[in-house]
Amino acid sequence: MLKFTISKEELEKKIAVAADAVGSRTVDPILQCLLFSYEDNSLKIYSADMQTFVISKLNVSEIEGSGKFAVDAKLLEEIVKNLENEQVLFEYDTGKLNLKSGKSSFNLSTYSDADKFPQIDIEDSGIKFELETSILSEMIDRVLFCASTESTMRALNGVYWEVKGNYLRLVASDGYRLALTEQKVDIDTDIDFILSLKSMKELDNLIKQTDEPILTVKFDHKKMSVTAGDIAVIMRIVEEVFPDYRRVLPKAFKTRIVFNKNEFLEALKRTMIISKRGSEKVQLQIIEDILVLSSQSQEYGKVKEEISVEKEGEDLKINFNPKFLNEAVKKVEEDEVVFNFVDDLSPMQINSKDVNEYLYIVLPVRA
Amino acid sequence: MLKFTISKEELEKKIAVAADAVGSRTVDPILQCLLFSYEDNSLKIYSADMQTFVISKLNVSEIEGSGKFAVDAKLLEEIVKNLENEQVLFEYDTGKLNLKSGKSSFNLSTYSDADKFPQIDIEDSGIKFELETSILSEMIDRVLFCASTESTMRALNGVYWEVKGNYLRLVASDGYRLALTEQKVDIDTDIDFILSLKSMKELDNLIKQTDEPILTVKFDHKKMSVTAGDIAVIMRIVEEVFPDYRRVLPKAFKTRIVFNKNEFLEALKRTMIISKRGSEKVQLQIIEDILVLSSQSQEYGKVKEEISVEKEGEDLKINFNPKFLNEAVKKVEEDEVVFNFVDDLSPMQINSKDVNEYLYIVLPVRA
Numbered sequence: 159m160l161k162f163t164i165s166k167e168e169l170e171k172k173i174a175v176a177a178d179a180v181g182s183r184t185v186d187p188i189l190q191c192l193l194f195s196y197e198d199n200s201l202k203i204y205s206a207d208m209q210t211f212v213i214s215k216l217n218v219s220e221i222e223g224s225g226k227f228a229v230d231a232k233l234l235e236e237i238v239k240n241l242e243n244e245q246v247l248f249e250y251d252t253g254k255l256n257l258k259s260g261k262s263s264f265n266l267s268t269y270s271d272a273d274k275f276p277q278i279d280i281e282d283s284g285i286k287f288e289l290e291t292s293i294l295s296e297m298i299d300r301v302l303f304c305a306s307t308e309s310t311m312r313a314l315n316g317v318y319w320e321v322k323g324n325y326l327r328l329v330a331s332d333g334y335r336l337a338l339t340e341q342k343v344d345i346d347t348d349i350d351f352i353l354s355l356k357s358m359k360e361l362d363n364l365i366k367q368t369d370e371p372i373l374t375v376k377f378d379h380k381k382m383s384v385t386a387g388d389i390a391v392i393m394r395i396v397e398e399v400f401p402d403y404r405r406v407l408p409k410a411f412k413t414r415i416v417f418n419k420n421e422f423l424e425a426l427k428r429t430m431i432i433s434k435r436g437s438e439k440v441q442l443q444i445i446e447d448i449l450v451l452s453s454q455s456q457e458y459g460k461v462k463e464e465i466s467v468e469k470e471g472e473d474l475k476i477n478f479n480p481k482f483l484n485e486a487v488k489k490v491e492e493d494e495v496v497f498n499f500v501d502d503l504s505p506m507q508i509n510s511k512d513v514n515e516y517l518y519i520v521l522p523v524r525a
Numbered sequence: 526m527l528k529f530t531i532s533k534e535e536l537e538k539k540i541a542v543a544a545d546a547v548g549s550r551t552v553d554p555i556l557q558c559l560l561f562s563y564e565d566n567s568l569k570i571y572s573a574d575m576q577t578f579v580i581s582k583l584n585v586s587e588i589e590g591s592g593k594f595a596v597d598a599k600l601l602e603e604i605v606k607n608l609e610n611e612q613v614l615f616e617y618d619t620g621k622l623n624l625k626s627g628k629s630s631f632n633l634s635t636y637s638d639a640d641k642f643p644q645i646d647i648e649d650s651g652i653k654f655e656l657e658t659s660i661l662s663e664m665i666d667r668v669l670f671c672a673s674t675e676s677t678m679r680a681l682n683g684v685y686w687e688v689k690g691n692y693l694r695l696v697a698s699d700g701y702r703l704a705l706t707e708q709k710v711d712i713d714t715d716i717d718f719i720l721s722l723k724s725m726k727e728l729d730n731l732i733k734q735t736d737e738p739i740l741t742v743k744f745d746h747k748k749m750s751v752t753a754g755d756i757a758v759i760m761r762i763v764e765e766v767f768p769d770y771r772r773v774l775p776k777a778f779k780t781r782i783v784f785n786k787n788e789f790l791e792a793l794k795r796t797m798i799i800s801k802r803g804s805e806k807v808q809l810q811i812i813e814d815i816l817v818l819s820s821q822s823q824e825y826g827k828v829k830e831e832i833s834v835e836k837e838g839e840d841l842k843i844n845f846n847p848k849f850l851n852e853a854v855k856k857v858e859e860d861e862v863v864f865n866f867v868d869d870l871s872p873m874q875i876n877s878k879d880v881n882e883y884l885y886i887v888l889p890v891r892a
Contacts, residue, residue, distance in 0.1 A: 233825055236798050242791055255826075262795055266826035424609055428629055431603050458600055459622075459633035 159223040160196055160250045164216060166241050166259070172214040173235050175367055175389055176205040179212045179360045180231040186274075191228035193275040194250075196221065204275060205231060208394075210357045211278045212364070215388035228269035229255055237264055278392050284378030287345045289326075291373050291386065295365045297328050298358065300339040300516045303485055305355050306332035313398035317358045319382075320350040329403045335482045336406055337489075339516035349377060352400055357393035364391050406519055408507050413471035413499040415444060416511055419490055422449075425463035426487075429453045430480045432461040439523055440480040442497075444473050453480070476502040477523050483508075486518035526590040527563055527617045531583060533608050533626070539581040540602050542734055542756055543572040546579045546727045547598040553641075558595035560642040561617075563588065571642060572598060575761075577724045578645045579731070582755035595636035596622055604631060645759050651745030654712045656693075658740050658753065662732045664695050665725065667706040667883045670852055672722050673699035680765040684725045686749075687717040696770045702849045703773055704856075706883040716744060719767055724760035731758050773886055775874050780838035780866040782811060783878055786857055789816075792830035793854075796820045797847045799828040806890055807847040809864075811840050820847070843869040844890050850875075853885035 173192065180190055193204040194216075201216045227250045238246070243260030250256075250268070257264040298317075306314035311333070320327040327340040353361070361384055365373070368386035376383045383392040429440050429451045436455025443450040449467045454460040476499065486508045487495055494511035508518040540559065547557055560571040561583075568583045594617045605613070610627030617623075617635070624631040636642075665684075673681035678700070687694040694707040720728070728751055732740070735753035743750045750759040796807050796818045803822025810817040816834045821827040843866065853875045854862055861878035875885040 230825065233798070233802070237795065240791075240795050240798065261792070261831040263829045264799070264826060265828075267824065424607075425628070428604065428607050431600070431607065432631070435600070457634065458597065459631060461632075462630045464628040 160194070160221075160225045160227065161223050161248065162196075162201060162218040162221040163245055163247050164218045166238060166244055166246055168217050169238050169246060171367070172203060172216055172389070173231075173238055175364050176203050176212045176214055177231045177235045178363045179205040179207055179210050179391075188228055188269050188271075188274050189276075190231060191269050191275070192231045192234060193226060193228045193272060194248075195226035195272075196224050197226075206276050206278070207356065208276065209354055210360045210394075211276075211392040212360065213390045213392070217388075223250075225250065226272045226275075227255060228272045228275055229266055233266070278381070278394075280376050280381050280383045280392055281378040282376075284376055285347055285349065286374070286376050287343075287347075289343065289373045289375055291365055291368060291371055293341055294373060295362070297326070297339045297341060298362050298365070300489055301328045301330040301337040302355075302358060302362065303330075303489070304332060304335055304337035304518070305330040305358070307355065308332075312396055313352060313400055316352045316354040316396050318350065318352050318400040318403070321345050322348045322350070329400070331401070331403070331406075334479070334521050335486065336403060336519040337486070337516070338403060338407075338519075341515060349379075350400075351377075351379075351382070352396040352398055353382065353393050354396050357391075361391050361393065364389060406505060408498065408500045408505055408519070410500065411471065411498040411507075412501055413444060413469070413474045415449060415467040415469050415497050416494055417449060417465055417467040417497075419487060419493055419495045421465045422495065423484065423487060425451050425465050426480055426484055429461050429463055430484070432458060433480050438479060438481075439477050439525075440483065441475065441477050441525070443475045444469060446473070471499075474499055474502060475525075476506070477525050478506075478520060479523055482520045486520060489516075489518070527561070527588075527592045527594065528590050528615065529563075529568060529585040529588040530612055530614050531585045533605060533611055533613055535584050536605050536613060538734070539570060539583055539756070540598075540605055542731050543570050543579045543581055544598045544602045545730045546572040546574055546577050546758075555595060555636050555638075555641050556643075557598060558636050558642070559598045559601060560593060560595045560639060561615075562593035562639075563591050564593075573643050573645070574723065575643065576721055577727045577761075578643075578759040579727065580757045580759070584755075590617075592617065593639045593642075594622060595639045595642055596633055600633070645748070645761075647743050647748050647750045647759055648745040649743075651743055652714055652716065653741070653743050654710075654714075656710065656740045656742055658732055658735060658738055660708055661740060662729070664693070664706045664708060665729050665732070667856055668695045668697040668704040669722075669725060669729065670697075670856070671699060671702050671704035671885070672697040672725070674722065675699075679763055680719060680767050683719045683721040683763050685717065685719050685767040685770070688712050689715045689717070696767070698768070698770070698773075701846070701888050702853065703770060703886040704853070704883070705770060705774075705885075708882060716746075717767075718744075718746075718749070719763040719765055720749065720760050721763050724758075728758050728760065731756060773872060775865065775867045775872055775886070777867065778838065778865040778874075779868055780811060780836070780841045782816060782834040782836050782864050783861055784816060784832055784834040784864075786854060786860055786862045788832045789862065790851065790854060792818050792832050793847055793851055796828050796830055797851070799825060800847050805846060805848075806844050806892075807850065808842065808844050808892070810842045811836060813840070838866075841866055841869060843873070844892050845873075845887060846890055849887045853887060856883075856885070 247258045255266045318329040326343045370386040374385040433453035451463040492510045498507040614625045622633045685696040693710045737753040741752040800820035818830040859877045865874040
């Protein structure tokens, strides 16, 4: 028997982070549950998908009894979000969970054997450091969209972490484009590893929802954990080798243009109206201080847009997948964007004019 | 050759109404086009789906030449919405449409034979009357959601219009529920007909977007047209007989309850968390001045909610599809809602406590 009262607000906050780690199409139904467990005088909820684990301490009042139960995560999340009363009473006994709040009463089924819920721990003897929440949040934003969404490409279906010479670097690539961001950090060790896209999204979710300014990171060469206040995410690292990103970074540029971000994005948006009905290609043509964007569709017609640029180097004609340009340029946080071209067949580098903390590499497509 | 300049705002407004009448999966590709036609010194755009036709006059400046062209509606809508410049220049010549605005230039394909675009007209000798836009808008809102969405049920896949004894009545039903609304009008004739759901949605779309306070309606026993300023919708009536709605309206009630709308909707929302995972049924049980809502799911559990009601008549237990209760009660515009029950197997009537202009009938389901 386990009985406790908790505020709707506290429960909602903790479930919001935990429920996202729950697998939606997992083989084992217990992974679709949240585990509530009262141990060492503290009530915790656990969620897990074998790669990513979330553990949260719950602040409760009037707790009685002991034990644990596992209940469907999405069901509980939906119920709690819609309750009217500020306080929720949980009463668990022999397989049945009663939930009372105001004039609402739910009698929920629980998973038959809560002991089957997977457990994970991280070694306390490993590497430990701290990161500012806002800095890690920004770094993840800059690279996450470039990671491959194909789960069969295990090395690219995630984000590469590299700590080296007091720099933290995050790199993501899907084979057609690459995102790199770095920050000086006070970490006195060299490590590198890959975290899966799913783990990264769960970590991002925790970071976006926490109010804690500082994160505690632990790493034991098999797993990494990030703790924000009373919520921790533990992620298994992906046992793969990330391709050497340094070999992709262009060294010498033939042409460099600087232009206004929004002007480019507006022109590109109109170009994409035709490209998405046709070749899925946009041609960039640099003529003096004009950048011409064009695209065509055999069925629907043609489009041509012009924007002014500052140019260094030679005129150039090159084709890209417009979606990749759009996503990368949108991520540039400043008003002025730089495109650096090697030639019409080599990867192009996109960066901000003034900030050196991040860059994007995009492969051209054939005309 | 046809050449004109038009403001982006004017074009966007007219296309927004016209493009919705375009069929998305029609057999004839010309029905996915907008027809631009310069005739009698006025430029008009036409859209059509064989049931519903929209004709709009365009205010243009600097028009030259003559003729007509048909261009893909969704493509043009998307282009116009994304243009940056306030003025758009159209130049049509021998199958090619050039569209220029600021530094944007589009060269669009047009439909090969614009003369194939279907034409429709309404007889000027028919019935003609006026309606206040706001009143018709409200009436459509009250009934449209109850119309059947199954196009094979031709009589129910639309809205029944009845003008009789100086009342305009709109009725919609999908066989499980019915919505009825009426308003006193100054129309001195008796007519009744069905308009298809597609036509009604297009009419609703016109009404929601116009600023005109008064609509002109024409009816020639085959078609109905509604004109708002310089936009007209012409709708073919559906040649079917609508079931006699008067036979469905309950006469004598055994139980009547009055309750607060939002309290009921909140309780129902929580009940639906379980019902949608189970039987898709909600049980209403009236005991004295309490209404108990309950539902169950074999897999997930049970829910029970209570709200206070004012009751007249006997206690009662009855089951409904919660979606139908939710949609009908949401449409009640006042705070107090009335449920009128004949018995546990007969249709139940939902209405506002104070306003008599509309009501809903919902069939119960078996326990």
